[in-house]
Amino acid sequence: MAGYTSKSDLELASLLRVDDEAAYAELYRRYALVLLNHAHNRTRNREEAKDIVHEVFSVLWSRRREITFSSNLSGFLYTSVRNIILNQVARREVEAKYLQSMQQYAETEAPVADYLVRESQLTELVEREIARLPDKMRQVFELSRKHHLSHDEIAEQLGLSGQTVSKHITNALKILREKLGIVIYLLLLAGF
Numbered sequence: 001m002a003g004y005t006s007k008s009d010l011e012l013a014s015l016l017r018v019d020d021e022a023a024y025a026e027l028y029r030r031y032a033l034v035l036l037n038h039a040h041n042r043t044r045n046r047e048e049a050k051d052i053v054h055e056v057f058s059v060l061w062s063r064r065r066e067i068t069f070s071s072n073l074s075g076f077l078y079t080s081v082r083n084i085i086l087n088q089v090a091r092r093e094v095e096a097k098y099l100q101s102m103q104q105y106a107e108t109e110a111p112v113a114d115y116l117v118r119e120s121q122l123t124e125l126v127e128r129e130i131a132r133l134p135d136k137m138r139q140v141f142e143l144s145r146k147h148h149l150s151h152d153e154i155a156e157q158l159g160l161s162g163q164t165v166s167k168h169i170t171n172a173l174k175i176l177r178e179k180l181g182i183v184i185y186l187l188l189l190a191g192f
Contacts, residue, residue, distance in 0.1 A: 007026070035056060039081050055084055126176075151165045
């Protein structure tokens with residue numbers, strides 16, 4: 001290994017291309033600490049900086065036959081550190097956007113839940129007002145709106161005339177409109 005310390009970076013890179021592990025070890029010895037400090041200055045996180053340097057040297061070894069160095073191996077190593085940091089920053093931004101979108105989704109679901117609560121309360125209010133109708137009127141109204149029976153079917157089932165059934169439904173709608181308001185009345189007309 002003593003012979004490798006006197007070799008230039010380009011000579012070590014040439015030896016690295018032919019799978020010389022001692023050349024690789026010498027490059028690691030020369031650059032690992034300075035790259036670690038460089039990465040730490042950028043990230044402010046020692047463990048992250050170690051991971052970055054490890055990744056740089058891992059890529060260097062795995063691509064040793066493909067990488068060509070015209071004159072500056074150290075420039076290649078520093079650029080590799082910078083690129084890895086930039087990739088991590090971009091990945092974090094994507095993660096942050098994803099988390100933000102999930103949070104927005106969760107927040108938009110709250111109005112849906114709120115809507116369901118309001119719908120339940122509205123249904124309860126309507127049911128309470130329907131229950132307050134006179135018995136025969138309530139019975140006719142429920143057969144019409146809840147069971148979707150025609151006036152003739154209701155008349156036959158309850159032994160009433162068709163006109164009496166129509167009068168009960170008209171009166172029920174009038175009472176409910178006065179008590180519940182126009183919006184709920186329209187919902188009842190639509191077949192609540």
